[in-house]
Amino acid sequence: MFSPTFTITPSVATALMAIEGDRQAIMELPINVEVLAGLRHTARLAATHYSTQIEGNRLTQAQVAEALHGAHFPGRERDEAEVRNYHRALEYVESLATAEGPIDELQLRRVHGLVQDGKAAPSPYRPGQNVIRDAATGRIVYMPPEAHDVPALMGDLFKWLNRCLSSRELPIPIVAAITHYQYATIHPYYDGNGRTARLLTTLVLHRAGYGLKGIYSLDEHYARNLHAYYAALTVGPSHNCYMGRAEADITGFVNYFCQSMADALGAVRARAADVQDRTPGRDDSALLRRLDPRRRRLLEFFRDRGTATTTEMAAYLSISPRTMSALARKWVDDGFLEIHDPSRKARSYRLSPSYDYLINR
Structure with a gap:
Protein backbone atom coordinates (compact mmCIF):
# COMPACT_ATOMS: atom_id res chain seq x y z
CA MET A 1 0.00 0.00 0.00
CA GLN A 276 31.97 30.23 19.84
CA ASP A 277 33.47 33.54 18.74
CA ARG A 278 32.16 35.21 21.89
CA THR A 279 33.34 32.43 24.22
CA PRO A 280 36.87 32.74 25.61
CA GLY A 281 39.01 29.64 25.98
CA ARG A 282 41.02 27.26 23.94
CA ASP A 283 39.93 25.54 20.74
CA ASP A 284 38.76 22.03 21.63
CA SER A 285 37.69 21.10 18.12
CA ALA A 286 40.63 18.80 17.38
CA LEU A 287 39.94 16.66 20.45
CA LEU A 288 36.17 16.70 19.91
CA ARG A 289 36.45 15.68 16.26
CA ARG A 290 38.22 12.51 17.38
CA LEU A 291 35.14 11.44 19.33
CA ASP A 292 32.24 9.45 17.98
CA PRO A 293 28.69 10.35 19.15
CA ARG A 294 28.80 7.93 22.08
CA ARG A 295 31.93 9.46 23.56
CA ARG A 296 30.62 12.99 23.03
CA ARG A 297 27.54 12.08 25.06
CA LEU A 298 29.72 10.58 27.78
CA LEU A 299 31.55 13.89 28.21
CA GLU A 300 28.35 15.36 29.63
CA PHE A 301 27.76 12.22 31.68
CA PHE A 302 31.20 12.39 33.29
CA ARG A 303 30.85 16.12 33.88
CA ASP A 304 27.97 15.28 36.23
CA ARG A 305 29.34 12.01 37.65
CA GLY A 306 33.14 12.10 37.70
CA THR A 307 33.45 8.31 37.61
CA ALA A 308 31.22 5.52 36.31
CA THR A 309 31.01 1.77 35.94
CA THR A 310 30.40 0.04 32.63
CA THR A 311 26.86 -0.78 33.80
CA GLU A 312 26.14 2.89 34.41
CA MET A 313 27.63 3.94 31.07
CA ALA A 314 25.73 1.18 29.25
CA ALA A 315 22.43 2.33 30.74
CA TYR A 316 23.15 5.95 29.76
CA LEU A 317 24.01 4.99 26.16
CA SER A 318 21.26 2.34 25.85
CA ILE A 319 23.69 -0.43 24.88
CA SER A 320 24.41 -3.81 26.42
CA PRO A 321 26.90 -4.07 29.34
CA ARG A 322 28.95 -6.53 27.30
CA THR A 323 29.26 -4.05 24.43
CA MET A 324 30.11 -1.29 26.89
CA SER A 325 32.84 -3.41 28.51
CA ALA A 326 34.48 -3.94 25.13
CA LEU A 327 34.22 -0.23 24.33
CA ALA A 328 35.66 0.74 27.72
CA ARG A 329 38.75 -1.42 27.10
CA LYS A 330 39.17 0.13 23.65
CA TRP A 331 38.71 3.66 24.98
CA VAL A 332 41.32 3.10 27.67
CA ASP A 333 43.75 2.06 24.94
CA ASP A 334 42.74 5.11 22.87
CA GLY A 335 43.39 7.50 25.75
CA PHE A 336 39.78 8.55 26.26
CA LEU A 337 39.22 6.76 29.60
CA GLU A 338 41.33 5.72 32.55
CA ILE A 339 40.59 3.03 35.11
CA HIS A 340 39.56 4.66 38.40
CA ASP A 341 38.88 1.54 40.51
CA PRO A 342 40.61 -1.59 39.14
CA SER A 343 38.71 -4.12 41.29
CA ARG A 344 36.81 -6.75 39.31
CA LYS A 345 33.46 -6.32 41.08
CA ALA A 346 33.41 -2.53 41.28
CA ARG A 347 35.62 -1.51 38.38
CA SER A 348 34.99 2.11 37.41
CA TYR A 349 36.39 4.59 34.94
CA ARG A 350 37.10 8.29 34.65
CA LEU A 351 38.03 10.54 31.75
CA SER A 352 41.69 10.81 30.83
CA PRO A 353 43.31 14.13 31.87
CA SER A 354 42.98 15.71 28.41
CA TYR A 355 39.25 15.10 28.22
CA ASP A 356 38.67 15.79 31.89
CA TYR A 357 40.21 19.22 31.29
CA LEU A 358 37.62 19.90 28.60
CA ILE A 359 34.74 19.63 31.05
CA ASN A 360 36.34 20.88 34.28
CA ARG A 361 38.76 23.65 33.35
Whole structure:
Protein backbone atom coordinates (compact mmCIF):
# COMPACT_ATOMS: atom_id res chain seq x y z
CA MET A 1 0.00 0.00 0.00
CA PHE A 2 2.93 2.36 0.67
CA SER A 3 4.06 3.55 -2.76
CA PRO A 4 4.26 7.35 -2.93
CA THR A 5 6.26 9.02 -5.68
CA PHE A 6 8.45 12.10 -5.64
CA THR A 7 10.80 14.07 -7.86
CA ILE A 8 14.11 15.62 -6.86
CA THR A 9 13.36 19.09 -8.18
CA PRO A 10 16.00 21.82 -8.61
CA SER A 11 14.88 23.37 -5.31
CA VAL A 12 15.27 20.03 -3.50
CA ALA A 13 18.71 19.54 -5.05
CA THR A 14 19.72 23.04 -3.94
CA ALA A 15 18.47 22.37 -0.41
CA LEU A 16 20.36 19.08 -0.25
CA MET A 17 23.59 20.80 -1.28
CA ALA A 18 23.05 23.48 1.36
CA ILE A 19 22.39 20.82 4.00
CA GLU A 20 25.61 18.99 3.17
CA GLY A 21 27.64 22.19 3.16
CA ASP A 22 26.30 23.36 6.52
CA ARG A 23 26.55 19.88 7.99
CA GLN A 24 30.25 19.70 7.15
CA ALA A 25 30.89 23.23 8.37
CA ILE A 26 29.11 22.62 11.68
CA MET A 27 31.04 19.42 12.29
CA GLU A 28 34.30 21.33 11.77
CA LEU A 29 33.43 24.35 13.93
CA PRO A 30 35.88 24.78 16.84
CA ILE A 31 33.16 24.27 19.47
CA ASN A 32 34.34 23.63 23.02
CA VAL A 33 32.46 21.42 25.45
CA GLU A 34 30.76 24.23 27.36
CA VAL A 35 29.47 25.86 24.18
CA LEU A 36 28.35 22.48 22.82
CA ALA A 37 26.42 21.68 26.00
CA GLY A 38 24.75 25.09 25.94
CA LEU A 39 23.70 24.79 22.30
CA ARG A 40 22.38 21.27 22.89
CA HIS A 41 20.37 22.44 25.90
CA THR A 42 18.88 25.29 23.85
CA ALA A 43 17.96 22.91 21.03
CA ARG A 44 16.26 20.46 23.41
CA LEU A 45 14.28 23.28 24.99
CA ALA A 46 13.23 24.62 21.59
CA ALA A 47 12.21 21.17 20.35
CA THR A 48 10.13 20.56 23.48
CA HIS A 49 8.44 23.95 23.29
CA TYR A 50 7.69 24.07 19.58
CA SER A 51 6.72 20.43 19.05
CA THR A 52 4.17 20.62 21.88
CA GLN A 53 3.06 24.11 20.79
CA ILE A 54 2.15 22.69 17.37
CA GLU A 55 -0.33 20.42 19.17
CA GLY A 56 -1.85 23.29 21.17
CA ASN A 57 0.34 23.53 24.28
CA ARG A 58 -0.10 26.98 25.85
CA LEU A 59 3.16 27.33 27.79
CA THR A 60 5.68 29.89 26.60
CA GLN A 61 9.28 28.81 26.01
CA ALA A 62 10.31 30.43 29.30
CA GLN A 63 7.52 28.56 31.12
CA VAL A 64 8.58 25.30 29.46
CA ALA A 65 12.08 25.78 30.87
CA GLU A 66 10.62 26.44 34.32
CA ALA A 67 8.25 23.46 34.10
CA LEU A 68 11.17 21.17 33.28
CA HIS A 69 12.75 22.33 36.54
CA GLY A 70 9.62 21.59 38.58
CA ALA A 71 7.66 24.86 38.39
CA HIS A 72 3.84 24.70 38.39
CA PHE A 73 1.35 26.91 36.59
CA PRO A 74 -2.24 26.77 37.94
CA GLY A 75 -4.67 25.70 35.26
CA ARG A 76 -1.87 24.47 33.01
CA GLU A 77 -1.27 21.07 34.61
CA ARG A 78 -1.93 19.19 31.39
CA ASP A 79 0.47 21.45 29.50
CA GLU A 80 3.14 20.93 32.18
CA ALA A 81 2.81 17.15 31.94
CA GLU A 82 2.92 17.30 28.15
CA VAL A 83 6.24 19.19 28.00
CA ARG A 84 7.83 17.02 30.68
CA ASN A 85 6.73 13.88 28.84
CA TYR A 86 8.04 15.19 25.53
CA HIS A 87 11.38 16.11 27.07
CA ARG A 88 11.72 12.57 28.49
CA ALA A 89 10.87 11.14 25.08
CA LEU A 90 13.46 13.38 23.42
CA GLU A 91 16.15 12.26 25.87
CA TYR A 92 15.22 8.64 25.14
CA VAL A 93 15.46 9.26 21.38
CA GLU A 94 18.90 10.81 21.86
CA SER A 95 19.99 7.71 23.77
CA LEU A 96 18.75 5.54 20.89
CA ALA A 97 20.81 7.58 18.46
CA THR A 98 23.99 5.81 19.62
CA ALA A 99 22.44 2.33 19.91
CA GLU A 100 23.42 -0.45 17.55
CA GLY A 101 21.34 -2.22 14.93
CA PRO A 102 18.24 -1.13 13.01
CA ILE A 103 15.65 1.33 14.30
CA ASP A 104 13.16 -0.87 16.09
CA GLU A 105 9.39 -0.49 15.87
CA LEU A 106 9.11 -1.40 19.55
CA GLN A 107 11.43 1.48 20.41
CA LEU A 108 9.10 3.93 18.70
CA ARG A 109 6.16 2.51 20.57
CA ARG A 110 8.11 3.27 23.75
CA VAL A 111 8.73 6.81 22.47
CA HIS A 112 4.98 7.21 22.11
CA GLY A 113 4.48 5.81 25.61
CA LEU A 114 6.77 8.53 26.94
CA VAL A 115 5.04 11.22 24.88
CA GLN A 116 1.59 10.25 26.10
CA ASP A 117 2.14 8.98 29.65
CA GLY A 118 5.72 9.76 30.55
CA LYS A 119 6.48 6.03 30.78
CA ALA A 120 8.72 3.99 28.46
CA ALA A 121 6.10 1.25 28.10
CA PRO A 122 5.27 0.38 24.46
CA SER A 123 1.91 1.87 23.47
CA PRO A 124 -0.52 -0.48 21.72
CA TYR A 125 -1.74 0.80 18.37
CA ARG A 126 -5.22 2.24 18.19
CA PRO A 127 -7.96 -0.42 18.20
CA GLY A 128 -10.43 1.63 16.16
CA GLN A 129 -10.86 4.28 13.50
CA ASN A 130 -10.02 7.92 14.11
CA VAL A 131 -10.37 11.07 12.03
CA ILE A 132 -8.65 14.44 11.94
CA ARG A 133 -10.98 17.42 11.86
CA ASP A 134 -10.51 21.09 11.18
CA ALA A 135 -10.54 22.75 14.60
CA ALA A 136 -12.53 25.73 13.32
CA THR A 137 -15.16 24.06 11.11
CA GLY A 138 -15.24 20.48 12.42
CA ARG A 139 -15.04 19.05 8.90
CA ILE A 140 -12.98 15.92 8.33
CA VAL A 141 -9.60 16.77 6.80
CA TYR A 142 -8.07 13.31 6.98
CA MET A 143 -9.26 9.76 7.60
CA PRO A 144 -6.31 7.42 8.35
CA PRO A 145 -6.15 3.70 7.55
CA GLU A 146 -8.45 1.33 9.39
CA ALA A 147 -7.09 -0.11 12.64
CA HIS A 148 -6.63 -3.65 11.29
CA ASP A 149 -4.22 -2.32 8.62
CA VAL A 150 -2.02 -0.37 11.03
CA PRO A 151 0.35 -3.16 12.26
CA ALA A 152 1.23 -4.28 8.73
CA LEU A 153 1.71 -0.71 7.53
CA MET A 154 3.99 0.08 10.47
CA GLY A 155 5.99 -3.09 9.84
CA ASP A 156 6.41 -2.13 6.18
CA LEU A 157 7.51 1.39 7.14
CA PHE A 158 10.27 0.17 9.43
CA LYS A 159 11.48 -2.42 6.91
CA TRP A 160 11.68 0.29 4.25
CA LEU A 161 13.36 2.75 6.62
CA ASN A 162 16.08 0.36 7.78
CA ARG A 163 16.71 -0.80 4.21
CA CYS A 164 17.23 2.85 3.18
CA LEU A 165 19.54 3.54 6.13
CA SER A 166 21.59 0.48 5.23
CA SER A 167 21.78 0.98 1.45
CA ARG A 168 22.07 4.81 1.40
CA GLU A 169 20.46 4.76 -2.03
CA LEU A 170 18.46 7.89 -1.16
CA PRO A 171 19.79 11.08 0.45
CA ILE A 172 19.13 10.86 4.18
CA PRO A 173 17.06 14.09 4.37
CA ILE A 174 14.69 12.59 1.79
CA VAL A 175 14.49 9.33 3.78
CA ALA A 176 13.63 11.36 6.88
CA ALA A 177 10.99 13.34 4.97
CA ILE A 178 9.28 10.22 3.61
CA THR A 179 9.41 8.56 7.05
CA HIS A 180 7.70 11.60 8.60
CA TYR A 181 5.07 11.64 5.85
CA GLN A 182 4.27 7.94 6.09
CA TYR A 183 4.09 7.88 9.89
CA ALA A 184 1.62 10.77 9.73
CA THR A 185 -0.28 8.92 7.00
CA ILE A 186 -0.66 5.74 9.08
CA HIS A 187 -1.57 7.76 12.21
CA PRO A 188 -1.17 4.66 14.41
CA TYR A 189 -2.57 6.24 17.60
CA TYR A 190 -5.57 8.28 18.60
CA ASP A 191 -3.28 11.02 19.94
CA GLY A 192 0.40 11.93 19.99
CA ASN A 193 1.10 11.04 16.35
CA GLY A 194 2.56 14.40 15.36
CA ARG A 195 4.99 14.58 18.27
CA THR A 196 6.05 10.97 17.75
CA ALA A 197 6.50 11.50 13.99
CA ARG A 198 8.81 14.44 14.65
CA LEU A 199 10.79 12.43 17.21
CA LEU A 200 11.12 9.55 14.75
CA THR A 201 12.45 12.01 12.17
CA THR A 202 14.98 13.24 14.74
CA LEU A 203 16.09 9.66 15.41
CA VAL A 204 16.52 8.92 11.69
CA LEU A 205 18.69 12.00 11.22
CA HIS A 206 20.80 11.22 14.30
CA ARG A 207 21.36 7.59 13.31
CA ALA A 208 22.48 8.60 9.83
CA GLY A 209 24.99 11.20 10.94
CA TYR A 210 22.78 14.27 10.57
CA GLY A 211 22.21 14.86 14.27
CA LEU A 212 24.99 17.48 14.28
CA LYS A 213 25.80 17.10 17.96
CA GLY A 214 22.14 17.64 18.87
CA ILE A 215 22.36 21.43 18.48
CA TYR A 216 19.44 22.05 16.11
CA SER A 217 15.73 21.37 15.97
CA LEU A 218 13.34 21.37 13.01
CA ASP A 219 10.27 21.88 15.20
CA GLU A 220 10.71 25.64 15.44
CA HIS A 221 10.59 25.92 11.65
CA TYR A 222 7.36 23.92 11.52
CA ALA A 223 5.75 25.92 14.32
CA ARG A 224 6.58 29.32 12.87
CA ASN A 225 4.47 28.56 9.80
CA LEU A 226 1.98 25.89 10.75
CA HIS A 227 -0.12 26.52 7.68
CA ALA A 228 2.79 25.59 5.41
CA TYR A 229 3.55 22.50 7.53
CA TYR A 230 0.02 21.16 7.40
CA ALA A 231 -0.44 22.16 3.77
CA ALA A 232 2.69 20.19 2.83
CA LEU A 233 1.34 17.14 4.67
CA THR A 234 -2.05 17.40 2.96
CA VAL A 235 -1.48 15.24 -0.09
CA GLY A 236 -3.77 13.31 -2.41
CA PRO A 237 -7.14 13.84 -4.08
CA SER A 238 -9.24 12.88 -1.04
CA HIS A 239 -9.27 13.11 2.76
CA ASN A 240 -9.66 9.30 2.78
CA CYS A 241 -6.32 7.47 3.05
CA TYR A 242 -7.55 4.69 0.76
CA MET A 243 -8.42 7.09 -2.04
CA GLY A 244 -5.06 8.17 -3.43
CA ARG A 245 -2.85 9.25 -0.52
CA ALA A 246 -0.78 6.05 -0.45
CA GLU A 247 0.17 6.46 -4.13
CA ALA A 248 0.27 10.27 -4.15
CA ASP A 249 3.10 12.43 -5.44
CA ILE A 250 4.78 13.76 -2.29
CA THR A 251 7.30 16.02 -4.01
CA GLY A 252 5.72 18.99 -2.24
CA PHE A 253 6.36 17.59 1.23
CA VAL A 254 9.88 16.40 0.34
CA ASN A 255 10.62 19.90 -0.92
CA TYR A 256 9.13 21.49 2.21
CA PHE A 257 11.09 19.19 4.54
CA CYS A 258 14.44 19.65 2.80
CA GLN A 259 14.00 23.42 2.64
CA SER A 260 13.12 23.50 6.36
CA MET A 261 16.18 21.40 7.19
CA ALA A 262 18.44 23.63 5.09
CA ASP A 263 17.06 26.73 6.84
CA ALA A 264 17.53 25.14 10.28
CA LEU A 265 21.12 24.10 9.61
CA GLY A 266 22.00 27.48 8.13
CA ALA A 267 20.64 29.23 11.21
CA VAL A 268 22.38 26.96 13.71
CA ARG A 269 25.67 27.20 11.82
CA ALA A 270 25.57 30.97 12.19
CA ARG A 271 24.48 30.77 15.83
CA ALA A 272 27.15 28.23 16.78
CA ALA A 273 29.89 30.24 15.09
CA ASP A 274 28.72 33.43 16.82
CA VAL A 275 28.56 31.81 20.26
CA GLN A 276 31.97 30.23 19.84
CA ASP A 277 33.47 33.54 18.74
CA ARG A 278 32.16 35.21 21.89
CA THR A 279 33.34 32.43 24.22
CA PRO A 280 36.87 32.74 25.61
CA GLY A 281 39.01 29.64 25.98
CA ARG A 282 41.02 27.26 23.94
CA ASP A 283 39.93 25.54 20.74
CA ASP A 284 38.76 22.03 21.63
CA SER A 285 37.69 21.10 18.12
CA ALA A 286 40.63 18.80 17.38
CA LEU A 287 39.94 16.66 20.45
CA LEU A 288 36.17 16.70 19.91
CA ARG A 289 36.45 15.68 16.26
CA ARG A 290 38.22 12.51 17.38
CA LEU A 291 35.14 11.44 19.33
CA ASP A 292 32.24 9.45 17.98
CA PRO A 293 28.69 10.35 19.15
CA ARG A 294 28.80 7.93 22.08
CA ARG A 295 31.93 9.46 23.56
CA ARG A 296 30.62 12.99 23.03
CA ARG A 297 27.54 12.08 25.06
CA LEU A 298 29.72 10.58 27.78
CA LEU A 299 31.55 13.89 28.21
CA GLU A 300 28.35 15.36 29.63
CA PHE A 301 27.76 12.22 31.68
CA PHE A 302 31.20 12.39 33.29
CA ARG A 303 30.85 16.12 33.88
CA ASP A 304 27.97 15.28 36.23
CA ARG A 305 29.34 12.01 37.65
CA GLY A 306 33.14 12.10 37.70
CA THR A 307 33.45 8.31 37.61
CA ALA A 308 31.22 5.52 36.31
CA THR A 309 31.01 1.77 35.94
CA THR A 310 30.40 0.04 32.63
CA THR A 311 26.86 -0.78 33.80
CA GLU A 312 26.14 2.89 34.41
CA MET A 313 27.63 3.94 31.07
CA ALA A 314 25.73 1.18 29.25
CA ALA A 315 22.43 2.33 30.74
CA TYR A 316 23.15 5.95 29.76
CA LEU A 317 24.01 4.99 26.16
CA SER A 318 21.26 2.34 25.85
CA ILE A 319 23.69 -0.43 24.88
CA SER A 320 24.41 -3.81 26.42
CA PRO A 321 26.90 -4.07 29.34
CA ARG A 322 28.95 -6.53 27.30
CA THR A 323 29.26 -4.05 24.43
CA MET A 324 30.11 -1.29 26.89
CA SER A 325 32.84 -3.41 28.51
CA ALA A 326 34.48 -3.94 25.13
CA LEU A 327 34.22 -0.23 24.33
CA ALA A 328 35.66 0.74 27.72
CA ARG A 329 38.75 -1.42 27.10
CA LYS A 330 39.17 0.13 23.65
CA TRP A 331 38.71 3.66 24.98
CA VAL A 332 41.32 3.10 27.67
CA ASP A 333 43.75 2.06 24.94
CA ASP A 334 42.74 5.11 22.87
CA GLY A 335 43.39 7.50 25.75
CA PHE A 336 39.78 8.55 26.26
CA LEU A 337 39.22 6.76 29.60
CA GLU A 338 41.33 5.72 32.55
CA ILE A 339 40.59 3.03 35.11
CA HIS A 340 39.56 4.66 38.40
CA ASP A 341 38.88 1.54 40.51
CA PRO A 342 40.61 -1.59 39.14
CA SER A 343 38.71 -4.12 41.29
CA ARG A 344 36.81 -6.75 39.31
CA LYS A 345 33.46 -6.32 41.08
CA ALA A 346 33.41 -2.53 41.28
CA ARG A 347 35.62 -1.51 38.38
CA SER A 348 34.99 2.11 37.41
CA TYR A 349 36.39 4.59 34.94
CA ARG A 350 37.10 8.29 34.65
CA LEU A 351 38.03 10.54 31.75
CA SER A 352 41.69 10.81 30.83
CA PRO A 353 43.31 14.13 31.87
CA SER A 354 42.98 15.71 28.41
CA TYR A 355 39.25 15.10 28.22
CA ASP A 356 38.67 15.79 31.89
CA TYR A 357 40.21 19.22 31.29
CA LEU A 358 37.62 19.90 28.60
CA ILE A 359 34.74 19.63 31.05
CA ASN A 360 36.34 20.88 34.28
CA ARG A 361 38.76 23.65 33.35
